[in-house]
Amino acid sequence: MVVAIAERSGAMTDWLASLGYPAASLATPMDAKIREWWGYVNAEAEFYVREERDQNGKVVKVPVRSCTPAGMVCEDMAGLIYNERASVSVPDDPGADAWLQQWLARIMWADRAPLAVERMCETGTAAWALHIRGVAEYGRSDSLDVVPVRYDARQIVPLSWETDRCTDCAFVADVWLRGERCTQVEVHRPRDDGDYEIMCAFFGDDGRRIEPPGYIGGGFSINTGQTTPTFALIRLAKDNRVWEYSPMGVALFADAIGALETVDLAFDMVGNDLVLGRKMLALPESMMQRDESGVLRLPMLEGQQFFLSLRDGNVFDGKLGVFEYNPDLRADQDRQMLATALQMLGKRVGFGMKCYALDSQGGITTAKQVAADNAEMMRTVRRHEHLVRPAIQQVMEAACGIYRNLSTRWASLPDVAGMVSVEMGDSIVQDDDSLRERDRADVAAGLLEPWRYMVRWQGYTEDEAKAAQGSDASLPDVPPEA
Numbered sequence: 001m002v003v004a005i006a007e008r009s010g011a012m013t014d015w016l017a018s019l020g021y022p023a024a025s026l027a028t029p030m031d032a033k034i035r036e037w038w039g040y041v042n043a044e045a046e047f048y049v050r051e052e053r054d055q056n057g058k059v060v061k062v063p064v065r066s067c068t069p070a071g072m073v074c075e076d077m078a079g080l081i082y083n084e085r086a087s088v089s090v091p092d093d094p095g096a097d098a099w100l101q102q103w104l105a106r107i108m109w110a111d112r113a114p115l116a117v118e119r120m121c122e123t124g125t126a127a128w129a130l131h132i133r134g135v136a137e138y139g140r141s142d143s144l145d146v147v148p149v150r151y152d153a154r155q156i157v158p159l160s161w162e163t164d165r166c167t168d169c170a171f172v173a174d175v176w177l178r179g180e181r182c183t184q185v186e187v188h189r190p191r192d193d194g195d196y197e198i199m200c201a202f203f204g205d206d207g208r209r210i211e212p213p214g215y216i217g218g219g220f221s222i223n224t225g226q227t228t229p230t231f232a233l234i235r236l237a238k239d240n241r242v243w244e245y246s247p248m249g250v251a252l253f254a255d256a257i258g259a260l261e262t263v264d265l266a267f268d269m270v271g272n273d274l275v276l277g278r279k280m281l282a283l284p285e286s287m288m289q290r291d292e293s294g295v296l297r298l299p300m301l302e303g304q305q306f307f308l309s310l311r312d313g314n315v316f317d318g319k320l321g322v323f324e325y326n327p328d329l330r331a332d333q334d335r336q337m338l339a340t341a342l343q344m345l346g347k348r349v350g351f352g353m354k355c356y357a358l359d360s361q362g363g364i365t366t367a368k369q370v371a372a373d374n375a376e377m378m379r380t381v382r383r384h385e386h387l388v389r390p391a392i393q394q395v396m397e398a399a400c401g402i403y404r405n406l407s408t409r410w411a412s413l414p415d416v417a418g419m420v421s422v423e424m425g426d427s428i429v430q431d432d433d434s435l436r437e438r439d440r441a442d443v444a445a446g447l448l449e450p451w452r453y454m455v456r457w458q459g460y461t462e463d464e465a466k467a468a469q470g471s472d473a474s475l476p477d478v479p480p481e482a
Contacts, residue, residue, distance in 0.1 A: 350380030
């Protein structure tokens, strides 16, 4: 469980002060907002529990049903910014690119990077900080390992910055060492000569400093021998009006709290109407069982039915005996309320009015339909990509530099500063269906060889597709669908 940074012990700020940051605080002006945003992501904000009074005047807490719209929009935006179509490479140096691809595969970058982007959308800020293992106290190491670890805004403490350019930063997180939970504070900062160094300290729950064996102590620093920052903060292209001119950002839905709540109110209404719209049976009392005290036992939810007891001889709605009551559901009205709320939410987070539009069958419009007529979404994603891309490039360059300077095996790696290329995913423009149709059109126009289409979309190997095309002169220009 991640404990809020603001609740950490003062011993940590004392350690930061000993490093030359006497004014450093583990609490930031963003803390209250970050907790609020995180509450909406997990449907745990105060809004999701309302107080009502029952027939006896007792206050009861009633939960509000949630479709977690905050998490939904963050997940969707993160998937558009960085997805399976994204790539990182060093196109101008095959040797460095081969090393980079091997390293990215080993650290599972393609799977883990989108998680950091999603946390950025949820909490306003995320970061990658390079953790170094197997470093030698002096000289190079044969077992050096570098891993980018992701953090979100709850664990990031900027120490020195100019506007949104952070040069010194601390990262606070709970870790478990030999079965004991402790707090790790890791500082990344430039030395006087400009090279970046990494320092780390551990603290117990009672605030005491501990130095577990096998880990660098609070007085030892790792000199990476390079000027590229060993961490990178990422934020959305949204103005931070909570803590101006800081490197921290705001959540994707920071300006859409009202829209989030309206979506969940509409969703909650759907659930309420489903409950209230259940069949009700009115039965004579003589058909009901009584307990030892003579009190009627009403099977209120037995078989998902509602029951109402009538005194024998009474009538209900002009009818005698068992009466079945089937209330009308407000399905159309509920659907319209939910659709309107979703459209406004989509607009407020930069997706436009059509992203979450419900079609006539009740489904959400497809990515192909959205991309065809929603330039607003494209512009929004591109703005965010422009801030995320350089951060990824910085992390890659720093990792390569650490291996080059501190590793025995990879000492021959070149300096890749300015050479790393990051291609962001482009799923917003075309989904698989539209890509397939485009390729068919290109084959028909003679712009794409038919065998390539067969490999890409019909499961052929390259040799099988070429053989099939070459063995039959009557093969159509546009391959048939498999």
